[in-house]
Amino acid sequence: MNTLLIIAGVIAIILLLVGGLNQALSFLLWVGIILLVLAVLGWVLGRGRSRV
Numbered sequence: 001m002n003t004l005l006i007i008a009g010v011i012a013i014i015l016l017l018v019g020g021l022n023q024a025l026s027f028l029l030w031v032g033i034i035l036l037v038l039a040v041l042g043w044v045l046g047r048g049r050s051r052v
Contacts, residue, residue, distance in 0.1 A: 005042050012036035 015032030 002046065005039050005046065008035055008039040008042070012039055 012032045012035035015028045015035065018028050018032075
């Protein structure tokens with residue numbers, strides 16, 4: 001599960017960079033932000049479950 005979160009985070013950062021460099025692909029910026037938020041939420045929830 002942690003591997004999937006790392007992959008999602010890397011993809012999110014790449015999409016954020018690509019979206020920032022090319023205004024025509026601005027939708028990638030939103031996709032990157034959404035993926036980054038989902039990766040962070042999954043990481044936080046995963047850490048919370050492992051402590052219990």
